[in-house]
Amino acid sequence: MRRKGIKNLIIDFGGVLIDLDRPRCVQNFKGLGLPDVEAALDLYHQQDFFQKYEKGLITSAEFREEIRGRIGRPVTDAQIDDAWNSFLVGIPTFKLDLLLELRKEYVVYLLSNTNEIHWQWSCRHAFPYKGFRVEDYFEHIYLSYEMKMAKPDAGIFQKVMDDTGILPQETLFIDDSEANCRTAEALGISTYSPKAHEDWGHLFG
Numbered sequence: 316m317r318r319k320g321i322k323n324l325i326i327d328f329g330g331v332l333i334d335l336d337r338p339r340c341v342q343n344f345k346g347l348g349l350p351d352v353e354a355a356l357d358l359y360h361q362q363d364f365f366q367k368y369e370k371g372l373i374t375s376a377e378f379r380e381e382i383r384g385r386i387g388r389p390v391t392d393a394q395i396d397d398a399w400n401s402f403l404v405g406i407p408t409f410k411l412d413l414l415l416e417l418r419k420e421y422v423v424y425l426l427s428n429t430n431e432i433h434w435q436w437s438c439r440h441a442f443p444y445k446g447f448r449v450e451d452y453f454e455h456i457y458l459s460y461e462m463k464m465a466k467p468d469a470g471i472f473q474k475v476m477d478d479t480g481i482l483p484q485e486t487l488f489i490d491d492s493e494a495n496c497r498t499a500e501a502l503g504i505s506t507y508s509p510k511a512h513e514d515w516g517h518l519f520g
Contacts, residue, residue, distance in 0.1 A: 318519060321505065323481045324417060326453075327490035328427035330359075331509060332414075333406045333441055340402035347398055348386045356402075359492040360428070360467075368430045371460035375431045400436045411444045413516045414452040420519075423452065426475060426488075428459040428466050455479065466490070467498040476502075489515060 329335055337356060344352040355363040368378045379395045417423050429437075442449040449456070457475055459465040464474070476483065483503035490496055496506035509515040 318487065321421070321485060321487045323422045323424065323479075323486040325424045325426050325475065325486060325488045325499075325504070326414075327488075327492075327495070328425060328429055328437075329403075330491040330511060331489055331515070332410055332425075333437065334404035334512060335402055336404050337402060340398065343398035343401045344382075347382075347390055347394060348388065349382060349398075350385060359494065360465075366465075369428050369459050370465050371430075371463045378430070378432070396432055396436075399432055403433060403436060403441065406437075406441045408444060409514060409516070411442070411447070411452070413519075415447070417519065418452065418454075422454045422479075422481070424455050424457060424475065424479065425453045426457045426466070426471070426490075430460045434458060434460070466495040467492065469498050469502060472499055472502050472504070487518075489518075 326332065341353050341356055344356075351363075355361065355365050360366070361369050364373065364378065364381045367373045368375075373381070379392055382395050383390055414423065427434075438449050442452065455478075457471070457478075459471070462471060462474060464471045466472075472488075475481075476486075484505075487505045487507065488496065488499040489507050489509065490499070491508055491511070493508055496508050499506050507515065507518060
């Protein structure tokens with residue numbers, strides 16, 4: 316399972332571990348009456364106030380208020396959260412098994428552009444498996460909304476390397492965004508960009 320020269324793995328969350336359903340999320344927000352949601356919700360990089368939320372520049376309460384203001388009628392926190400979390404499908408169990416195997420050979424980090432509502436849902440519903448919890452799969456978890464920065468900015472990668480002391484030449488970054496991978500490569504990190512739903516375990520076969 317060991318890849319030559321690689322000691323560390325930095326793994327993305329959305330699209331790499333957890334399957335996403337953007338059309339369902341867009342449809343559910345449209346059903347609530349949110350205008351222009353299609354343009355703001357990108358698979359790789361959110362726009363507008365969604366991006367601010369992902370960078371932790373607004374709180375969950377402010378995020379919901381922004382949505383309510385744009386809809387222009389009363390909607391509950393639960394309605395907003397349900398529509399927002401419908402972006403997330405789940406993590407296939409074979410990927411959770413793979414993470415547990417990889418931890419035996421590598422130091423595994425998660426680096427995700429995500430937000431508090433999505434992350435809390437994922438910790439409750441996506442990661443629990445065979446008695447394991449989210450913290451069992453990773454050495455450390457780096458989340459954009461907690462760090463106040465997001466991929467593909469070089470600063471977020473530099474922060475992870477400074478924080479952990481890992482060397483770029485000993486690190487493989489797995490992310491489904493080509494822009495994110497280009498930034499990592501410019502810093503000397505090896506990259507792999509899987510397709511949607513891909514079993515990228517073959518990288519370690």
